[in-house]
Amino acid sequence: METSFSTAKMGSVEEPIPGNSLSSRRQLAKIPRESKLMIRQSPVFEKAATSRLKPKNLKNQKKILHKTITISTSNVRTLKQTGKLHQLIYGCNKNNIDLVAVQEHRWQTSEQTNTAYQTLNDETWRFEYCSATPEGHGGIGLLMNPRMSAFFSSSEKISNRIMAVHFMGNPAITIIITYAPTEDKSDVEKDMFYDDLQRYTHDVPSHNVLILAGDLNARLGSDSHTTNSRAIGQYTYHHSTDDNGNRLVNYCEACNMRSTQTRFPQPQSRSWTWLHPNGKSKAQLDHILINGKWLNSIRNVRAYNTVELNSDHQIVKDKLEQLKQAALSNQIRTTWCLVDEISGKRRHNSASQIKRADGTRINSTAELKNTQAIPPALEGLPINQGLITLEEVEQAVKQLKDGKSPGLDYAITPEVLKYGGQWILNQLCNICNGIYENQQIPKQFNTNIIIPIPKKGDKTLTANYRGISLMSVAAKTYNRILLNRIREPFGSILRIKQA
Helix, strand or coil: CCCECCCCCCCCCCCCCCCCCHHHHHHHHCCCCCCECCCCECCEEECCCCCCCCHHHHHHCCCCCCCCEEEEEEECCCCCCECHHHHHHHHHHHCCCCEEEEECCCCCCCCCCEEEEEEECCEEEEEEECCCCCCCCCCEEEEECHHHHCCEEEEEEEECCEEEEEECCCCCEEEEEEECCCCCCCHHHHHHHHHHHHHHHHHCCCCCEEEEEEECCCCCEHHHHHHCCCCCCCCCCECCCCHHHHHHHHHHHHHCEEECHHHCCCCHHHCCCEECCCCCCEECCEEEEEEHHHHHHEEEEEEECCCCCCCCEEEEEEEECCCCCCCCCCCHHHHHHHHHHHHCCCCCCCCCCCECCCCCECCCHHHHHCCCCCCCCCCCCCCCCCCCCHHHHHHHHHCCCCCCCCCCCCCCCHHHHHHCCHHHHHHHHHHHHHHHHHCCCCHHHHCCEEEEEECCCCCCCHHHEEEEEECCHHHHHHHHHHHHHHHHHHCCCCCCCCC
16 A cells, blocks of 8 residues: 655754665675565555755755655565565565565564664665564564665564654654554453553654554444544445454544545555455455644555565555645744644544443444443432431421521421421421322422512613522421432432532
């Protein structure tokens, strides 16, 4: 697959490009050469870069050069066979590919990250990689041509399935290489992979150009575009999304990443990346993602089968073209927007994936929309539903405020109930139990008296009055009894800010 992307100027480089001088070639000739590799069809991507400048032009080293960078991803199945790495480099050089995210190279080492060199036509390619498992499975890395290796900064291993490579520039470039678990792996292994990936993605500086390339073993369908059109484009290869695809969509939403392959219409023969052993079934499992801020720099993404490595995957190619220009004088709005975009001030990450009450992860957006943070308690709440006792009446009466006006019961004020003696409390308890059992509310209880109180101004205008509502004191007591009954069991599930 092929995609186009734009970036701003790359930083100046003082060290010579490996392989460009006689001394460097002699030095590199002493380095043992590993030539083992295999490829499968996967995505490729291109981005802008700068070339080396001669010493007399040092003052112009930060000049922006409008060149594309082509990034690809390929599951090679193995690089342990003699000549496979050279075969991969030859195919990339022939197809003008600058960077290749490699999966399943199967090389085993004891170091966290390793570096290998391979020379082709007097030019030295650099391969940064992490070791395969002790059993010889997996293994990921990034192959870069001499032009991009001049800007190489560092590499780091995140896990056995994730590594990152950093390039100098303005802005800097971070490329994440991934090899996701297959669809039949356990949910625990999948959750661990995406937890590590999401955690590291959030740690990448927001102003960096962030690209993720790899074999994600995820099928993205048209249903993903319907529910997540920001992250997934309309040109999907599949009709439905599988479990790995849903996890990938959720990762894109949480980390502001965008699928590049689904942004451009391609024939079916240029969309699939994996061929089933039966030779008939095909799928799009390899993907290249980019952070949303740089999405408009992508120019094209497609799959190719021109790099022959005896793999069941095609190589996916992504082209990036530089779009960001220095603002011209008097273009204040353009300058301000560019500063915000480069600095990452307008980047807003979505919340991390949500888990159910039992701790399992929600992988579907539709399910997330129908999930309640606090499920309704429809039964089992320990609320007292028996008859109202005299103690409850006495407690409610004590909670009434003195000096309040009565409602339709006129002469009955809070003071009458508080100081009228036990007989009044007994009668009030009987009235409340009668209402509670028969579920018939007296007129005096559900009717309030509204008294208009004049304010300043013309008294003939209704706007210059405020109304106060007078409720029956006995009704207030009954309501207080019910409130006291439900307050305690609801206290543990009621949100703090909820009225």
